[in-house]
Amino acid sequence: MSIRPRRSILYVPGDNGRALEKARALAADGFILDLEDAVAPDAKLLARQSVVAAVAERRYGARETIVRINDYNTPWGREDLAAAAAAGPDAILIPKVTCPGDIMHAAKDLREAGAPDHTALWAMMETPIAMLNADSILRTAADPASRLSVIVMGTNDIAKETRARLTPGRASIMTWLSTCVVAARAYSVEIIDGVYNDFSDAAGFRQECLQGRDLGMDGKSLIHPNQIATCNEIFAPPADEILWASKVISAFSAPENAEKGVLQVEGRMVERLHAEMARRTMQIAEAIAALA
Template identity: 50%
Template sequence: MTAQPFRRRRSVLYVPALNERALAKLPGLACDAVVIDLEDSVAPARKDEARQALKAFLAAHEDDGKEIVVRINALSTEWGRDDLAAALACNPDAILIPKVETARDVLEVNDLLDQAGADPELQLWAMVETPRAVVEIAAIASLGRDKGARLSCLVAGTNDLVKDTGIRATPDRRWLVPWLMQMVLAARAGGVDILDGVSNDFSNLEAFAAECAQGRDMGFDGKTLIHPAQIAPANQAFSPAEDGVAEALAIREAFALPENQAKGVISINGKMVERLHLQQAERLLAKAGL
């Protein structure tokens, strides 16, 4: 499989598959990706209705540059395999697997996709939302190094982690931070993206912006959202700063000079710059769309 192109995932909006009004508004929203949800937001009695709504929406959807992801129910539920079949029929960019606890959970979905002849470019995202998932996070994230496993992104499920562990949910997320940092470290080791969990109080955008800044500083690539009002603050927080872009451009241009193309280390404005800094610069510029 060829390497996946870089995708900005600063703002990833959850939308219930049955919320027709919210789906209709998506073309006018500036989020980088949307997760159409068949899981938590859909009552058990309406699962089939949600699948039909998903198919109808994506059949009429025109590509506007947003990454389209479908969150299915876990394969261990009675709805999981039907959800997977429905998602596959819609040809999204990725399928989000909930309640992932081990690497085997991801590989099981991947095996079913292979058996169904799914497009090799179809990606898998994995929710990290249980205590066992946090314990197993290194093994789960390591699948990112196996391109045949399809895994490209991890998503922190902070609400479920709070519920399952009994920790106190404080505004500064002090009790969650150690686990969130563990997820970021595993994601980097596995070469996959990692998205911060949702903020439930969508009316308090000041607090939300602070949480975005915290997630950015911890190393997350973006944030999952539950309301369109959260899109702009997330995009701002997870976009590179102007001074950082300027520095990255200078590094790229310096290494592109004929006299530097074979060098591993160069000097820029009196600072030692290595090729690892060029790699960091290229990633930052990709986030900036440059």
């Protein structure tokens, strides 16, 4: 599976032409062109046209482009998927996923709509039943036909549906965040943390990014361009981690260590699993550098 950075994934309202254009100059790793929550019902069709045009033009270069469609239980969801599939974004994000069937059904619809092979499926994890079914939902990624590669935490919806209060530290939803991280790792799916609502609170945002990174999130979804720089900094491998990774890889690559499972590097014991971790660190660092 190709490695690409997903430190910062910015939601862009699909009906806001200025925002769609401005995103060209932003340093986010990816953009979720939103047809769902950010768009009023009377603007849905215009938003679809604008987003499909932006995708077809390959407007954002090497930045990952994801289209979030409306739920299938709305008048727009199925037509959103068909139009987005024809445009061929990097991924289509499905909201309100509750069970494995939602993933496989969407994947079938993508194939029938003629989506190119490179168009992956992303899933919003944002309902109580999705939290209960996290294992079975993520398990579908073991089937290549599912196209499932990333889940995005919908923390606002989770809080609303459970009546939990989103307080600093997110203690009320920590169990569900951790459950989804473990399920994502079990089935080799990447996981993007939910949004931080108060974009004027830089200190609080930084702390939540650090928390997400410590939990094992691959990046964070964002609602404002001012959040991008902090997010990119925190979710990127730090310089000392990159240097250490290069030393571990070099040590295990030496011919005399070809059959060894454990080595001593600068006084520290390292195993081959650390070499695997180091290779991923280097791949992420190289992918980030390629976006610059």
